[in-house]
Amino acid sequence: MYQYDTYDQQVVDQRVAQFRLQTERYLNGDLSEEEFKPLRLMNGLYIQLHAPMLRIAIPYGLLSSRQMRALADITRRYDRSYGHFTTRQNLQINWPRLEDVPDILADLAKVQMHAIQTSGNCIRNVTTDHLSGIAADELEDPRPWAELIRQWSTLHPEFSFLPRKFKIAITGAERDRAAAKVHDIGLRLVRSASGKTGFEVLVGGGLGRTPIIGVVIRDFLPQQHLLSYLEAILRVYNRLGRRDNKYKARIKILVKAMGGREFAELVEQEWAAIRGSRLLLGEDEIEAMKAHFRPPELPPALSLSNDELGDAHQNSRFSAWLRHNTHPHKVTGYRAAYVSLKHPDVPPGDITAEQMDVVAKAADDYSHGLIRTTHSQNLLLGDVAEQDLYSLWQTLDSAGLASPNINTLSDIICCPGLDFCSLANARSIPIAKQINQLFDDMDYQYDLGELKLKMSGCMNACGHHHVGNIGILGVDKKGEEWYQITIGGSVEREASLGKVIGPAVPFDEVANTVERLLGVYIEQRLEDERFVDTVKRIGVKPFKEGVYVSALS
Amino acid sequence: MSQLYHNGQWTNDPWLHLDSVDDLVDQLDSGTDRRFLRPATLPLHHVGRALAIAPLPAPKIGARIAPDTAITQVAPFLPLLGLVVLEVDRFEDGRVFTQARDLRSVGFAEEIRVRGPIVADQIGALLACSVDSIDFTQQGFSKPPSQVTHPFSVRYQPGLGYGFDIRAARRNQLRNKENMS
Structure with a gap:
């Protein structure tokens, strides 16, 4: 992992001092609202519906356990003891006081972190x-x-x-x-x-x-x-x-x-x-x-298959997690393990301070003290020995971080929507909840296979709905929340943009519409064919008919 | 009332800013010895004529250009100009940063100025992009402390106007290490 030298530290320290002075000048009236806006945005500070929102940079999604603990501490001291991981691998806190932001930035600088260019008309976090x-x-x-x-x-x-x-x-x-x-x-x-x-x-x-x-x-x-x-x-x-x-x-x-x-x-x-x-x-x-990014020295480890691990521990929940939340590592005997931030009762991407501490300890214990953030608003421990997977799962499971749902329907990508964002037209978090409630059977989700559902509360597309296999976009129609559905979007391999299936549906009908889409998929799919591939093969029309005709009948 | 920041000082503007060639003619006809006339800027489209009726060495002529003006349009006049003023209407219009660097890249060595409702926090970045002076035009502008105008002593980007060049320092460190080994 990259470690700051004295020059890097000087840059972030001086940026903190600059922002402290800018905030003071704004609060004293020496900077107008119009002048302060781009200056604060360049430092990741938005004024949202309820309070300022600070977006903290996690460059290319890599964090140390020390940094994760510092983030937990910041959410406890200055916010409401939780944070929200974004689709750009950053962390947002939703309830800081403007007056406290310079101190938050100073605390971040102590652990080689910052909020530089996480917003504004500049080059953002790569x-x-x-x-x-x-x-x-x-x-x-x-x-x-x-x-x-x-x-x-x-x-x-x-x-x-x-x-x-x-x-x-x-x-x-x-x-x-x-x-x-x-x-x-x-x-x-x-x-x-x-x-x-x-x-x-x-x-x-x-x-x-x-x-x-x-x-x-x-x-x-x-x-x-x-x-x-x-x-x-x-x-x-x-x-x-x-x-x-x-x-x-x-x-x-x-x-x-x-x-x-x-x-x-x-x-x-x-x-x-x-x-x-x-x-x-x-x-x-x-x-x-x-040299900063040389892989950690991984001692030779026993290679264990899912069956071997499953037989050893005789726990169906662990076996499901193993199948869905671990990814092969190029080094034999190791895997990458996802920390799911998609618990059905929690907004996608949200994590409490206590959970951050759990993840930090798990990283220290099992993955060389490093944590990665993902575009799909989950975390990842990159270098876990297969023999440690059961212990890791127990740790994560006891903290509510082991939902075995990576790349399934309930691994929903979702922006904060109208509950927090001043740009949003519609809520997205309650829609995620609606979908989670309707599709609470994990076996059904596993049968559906890989499926990326992405949702945005407005056209700014922070939830990347255009490239969701199923995309949901919140729109405002005469003061009411409606939702436009697209299918067939993808960013991997052959990138494609989703196509609109027809007229927007009301708030209460979103989960039912998704269910009807999935009904068409189950009926039409070939063996082992993913949802997105079925859409590519048969086009939008059968899905459109399945959604709108069956809704009328 | 504008405020001019030039070479790290708040100072009075020696230049006149004229709207037309007729204004320049009035200056030339005023009876003052040309050597003592104040230098004058004009909008770019008048500069060719201005240079024709007021050839060097005096008075000096400068050009005022808009953010959407390509430097290639000014280039023919640059060897004869003493000042180029980059005019902006909004402080968020970041084209001036690139215009300033473009001017230096084609060899213009005289003064580059930005004029408009610039926020004091932009001074450091403008100086880094080869701007020499900034003419703040907004009402009620107050002179900021040096922490506002020069918040950074170090910079990652090489070859810019001011600030300690981090990459150059690191390259030297690497080469010294190599020589030692």
Whole structure:
């Protein structure tokens, strides 16, 4: 894991001092509301429905147990003893007092954390694959590159007032678990014909009001040029991105209007001028950064199959957890274990301070003190010996963190919605509850197989509904909450956007509509065919008929 | 009443900011020795004519450009200009940061100024992007303390106007380590 040196510490300490002064000036009336807004947003501070909301950065979703304990402590001291993990691998706390935020930031800085650029029209927290360094389909661990990007983008003076927010994702694996294709810039580590490692560069992807899959503007970028190429893209965007309409200001709109080829030409022209600059990464710098992310030394461990572990412990709940909440590790005898934050009675992604402490201890005991956050609002312990899985499960189960539902229907991705967010049109947390209540039979969920249900309370799409196998979008119709349903979205392998099945449904009908969709799937699926593949094969029409015709009959 | 921040000081503006070539002609016809006339800026579309009627060395001429002006449009005049003013209407308009760096990248070595309702917290970033002076135009603007204008002494991005260059320092550390081994 990356460890700050004195320079990194200076940056975050000075940022805390800056924000403390900005907050004081705002409270004294020396900064207007209008002036303070972008300054606080750049530090992750929103003013929400009930209170300020602070979004804390977890760069590329990697936390130490010490940091997790510090987060637990912060939620106890300054908030309501819980936090909410987001789809961008960050943590939000929903009830801090504005006056306390500088102290919260100071406490974060003590454990090498911050809230820098977790909001605002700047380069946001870079995200990556939660299975980095673990997955067998990985070409190279993307996290050293993510950290290099984090540093380059942190407080970049040229790019602090972009036309709109800017998100970068990077993946090193064949299967895109970082959703790189729906980011402003998506980077994929690839190998050239001559065996050199570099990046495939995509731009202009995104969700929100105008969901678009990104386009490739460079098939192969030599690795040493990563920062200069990113800077070239950002410069073109900063110059030409629209500023007259915030709904048309993302880079995807510029790329779409201009065409991928023309945009790529401008980037290449810009890059030609700066590629030899001091942004060029030296081999020694790259290697020094990679040294921070060397995998932990894993002693040889006994390889145990699910059957062997199940037979040894004779516990059906453990066996279910083993099947659904663990992932193969590239090192024999180890697995990655998910900590499910999708308990049926709890809003998706929420975790209490006590649970954070449990996870921190479990990380110390079983996974080298490291914790990962996932895009699907769960946590992951990356390097657990198979012989320790039962003990780990017992620990997590006793804390309500072992719902055996990863990648099933109840592993719902969900934004905070109208219960907390001032942008939302409709509630999303109660819809998740409605769905959990209707589908409380785990065997039924297991029979459905892999299924990604994603829900957003408004067009900003924080819940990534466009790329949900089933997507649910909250809309406002004359003051009432309605929900538009899409099917067939996906970010992995062949990325695709979901298609609307028909007219929106009222609040009370959402779970029933999902049930009817699943009824069509069960009837139509081929053996072992996933929901999303059935939709691709037969199209939307049978689902539409199943939902609306059966609702009328 | 504007407030000019230049080279780390709050100072009076030596430049005149004219709207048309006629205003410049009035200056030239005022009877004052040209060597003692105040330098003057004009909107970019008047600059060609201004330079024709007021050739160097005096008075100095500057150009005022809008955020959507490409630097290629100003480039032909740059060797003759003493100042380029980047004008903004909204402090959130971040195009000036790139415009300033573009001006330096094409070799413009004279003063670069930003003019508009800039927030004092942006000073550090503007200076880092090669801006020399900032003309704050908003009503009731009060001069901020140095902690506001210069909050950071270190910077991750190489090759920028000010602040300790973290990457350069680390590169030196790595090379020293290599030489020692």
